[in-house]
């Protein structure tokens with residue numbers, strides 16, 4: 001499995017990474033909540049191991065945002081012993097299960113395996129999308145048009161994912177900023193416009209008359225108006 005480990009204590013983080021790598025998993029690790037949200041949105045993981053007490057953005061909020069961005073992604077939380085409120089808040093925020101610190105090596109591996117088995121049956125979000133003659137392989141950050149491969153940045157994939165998931169409605173710039181950039185506020189909406197302009201140059205048949213990422217006047221952007 002490909003696992004994202006989110007833990008700010010270096011010793012514990014290194015220990016978990018070694019343990020999971022040793023058990024045959026591919027592991028990426030980050031030390032704060034904001035990085036976790038960015039990485040979790042931009043890349044494909046089979047499971048997230050998420051500490052609750054984190055700098056920059058708390059585990060509960062990380063959980064909530066990852067759950068929104070990646071509905072099918074299993075999240076296993078690490079909570080402190082006796083912190084019942086944390087467990088409840090974590091489960092409410094969408095965590096699938098929790099492990100209490102300090103935990104044993106075998107317990108952690110068993111919880112991960114059990115969670116992976118439980119979610120294996122659930123349908124996954126599509127990683128390959130076709131629209132207006134362009135084929136997107138979001139997991140690989142590649143688009144293909146007329147047999148030509150186009151590299152997409154993680155941010156661009158984040159924008160495409162969000163628009164596609166909410167293709168039944170328009171999406172505001174502020175929403176994209178929050179969900180894809182992990183930034184609150186409306187001051188940097190130009191950033192969104194610039195990213196979308198660049199993305200259109202890459203993927204649209206005619207960037208001046210876009211058919212994949214369309215502009216919705218008074219709202220923002222939407223995935224192809226041809227879609228239902």
Ligand code: CA
Nearest residue numbers: 008051053054
């Ligand atoms: Ca911590």
